[in-house]
Amino acid sequence: MPGTIRPGELWWCKHYQWLKDAGYLLRPRYSPEWVPSWQGTKKVWMECEDSRGPRVQHILDATRTFDGVFVTLKLMNKSRHPYEIEIGQLFSAEPLASDPANHCVPIYDVLQVPEDQDQAIIVMPLLRPFTKPRFDTYGEVVECLHQLFVGLQFIHKQHVAHRDCMDLNIMMDATHLFIDPYHPQNLLMRRDYKGEARCLTRTQCPPKYFFIDFGISRRYDANNVAPLEAPIWGGDRSVPEFQKSNKPRNPFPTDVYYLGNIVRNEFLLVMLISDGFVHVQTQDGFDFMEPLVKDMVQTDPAKRPTMDEVVARFDQILKQLSSWKLRSRVVDKEDGNITGLYRGVTHWTRRIGYIIRRLPAIPTP
Structure with a gap:
């Protein structure tokens, strides 16, 4: 039944x-x-x-x-x-x-x-997917990426390779983000199922992001700076070094690829369906991340930056972003003309309120 x-x-x-x-x-x-x-x-x-x-x-x-x-x-x-x-x-x-x-x-x-x-x-x-609800501003995305980059750097500093840090294994604590407790099995609804769960924006109530699921993770001796492991398939099956060989690999550069691929797929690319075909194209607005992400997902693992280098380069990227850019609205991949216009107007109303209240353009928990 x-x-x-x-x-x-x-x-x-x-x-x-x-x-x-x-x-x-x-x-x-x-x-x-x-x-x-x-x-x-x-x-x-x-x-x-x-x-x-x-x-x-x-x-x-x-x-x-x-x-x-x-x-x-x-x-x-x-x-x-x-x-x-x-x-x-x-x-x-x-x-x-x-x-x-x-x-x-x-x-x-x-x-x-x-x-x-x-x-x-x-x-x-109790956590929920890190992209739901939607990001409102570029500053909110930047804070999310900062936490993820620093978080994976921290994991690597403890000599641990996650080995499966794909999108489903990144979540956030949205406890304070929601006005109404949300239902754990239907994230749109209130926990009591008496309507949709209302939420604030991440600028109003910044969440903390987490890596989960250490089921295939490994910790190595501090002296073993380049361990070798046989390929093990996690949720992301696109890892270049796993495609044609079972040769043991250093799992740390693979972690860098996983995280870079999340940023690429979630923020840099958009899939459009036209004439029955799926077309992938670059999404406007996140061009400032393209050089770093391109290096993180290089085919040759030896050419990828370490997480220390990723964090250092990201810090330099942040210095070049204006407050105007950080407070600008992230245009959703599925926004139509009418929806986009409505969200644009409501965003500007919120944005003025944020400035008056002196809420930072990059909201930190």
Whole structure:
């Protein structure tokens, strides 16, 4: 039946009480006493909060009972990802946890599944994709890129290669960005499903961005400055050095490619469909990033800059950007003439307000 529990959710149903005893409350959908709220009524199931299951079956939202904080629970197999907990806890412990350059998702707790010693649950903050909601100004994008560049530089300084820092593994803490708590499985809706979730702009309430998922990450000895690893496919399958050879590679330049490719695909390129064909062209407005990104995604890994060099070059780029540019509106790839005009007018209204209130053009958390 539509909206009812799917096979992949049964694990969470069976462990509802155990998680509750451990201090984490799942939504009513997973309670043993759950009865669908639309059952026996004229409600449409898809318009009910409790009809929403997880997008990914091994990741679910919950509420931490002692303080009401929304969290994410990730069910993982230690034998498959033997270093994920270790590396995650490294970044979540002092002194690294307090380092302002640390943009690794913090681990609040690790729960050992009682009946299976190979399974554990990692408890993390509730995050959402870093591009949703949309960016309003170039200054907001610049701050996002700054956090990501500094964050990957920080990871590399701890001799850790992420090895899968693609777009789905970059998220943000939007807790304070939203006026209404958003639903974890339908990001457009309020958590109570009584309308769309309202939000501020990133200039008004700057979020913090995080790298997540250290499942295939590795940490190396400090003396091993150029480790070699057999290619391992993450979410981005376009890595040039993996295309024609299984030759062991240094994973650090590959990380640089991953991050550069995110910037290229998200901000520099736009795909247009015309005559039944997909056309890729350069998007206006982000030309100031093109030289750096071009170097980050070079085919030859040896020619890519290190993250230290990326951060240094990005700092120089920022010095050349005017306040006018930073406060200008980012034109969405899908804006039409009428939509673009409306957003342009509302943007200028906000922009004047930001200047009067002395909100910085590059908003920092």
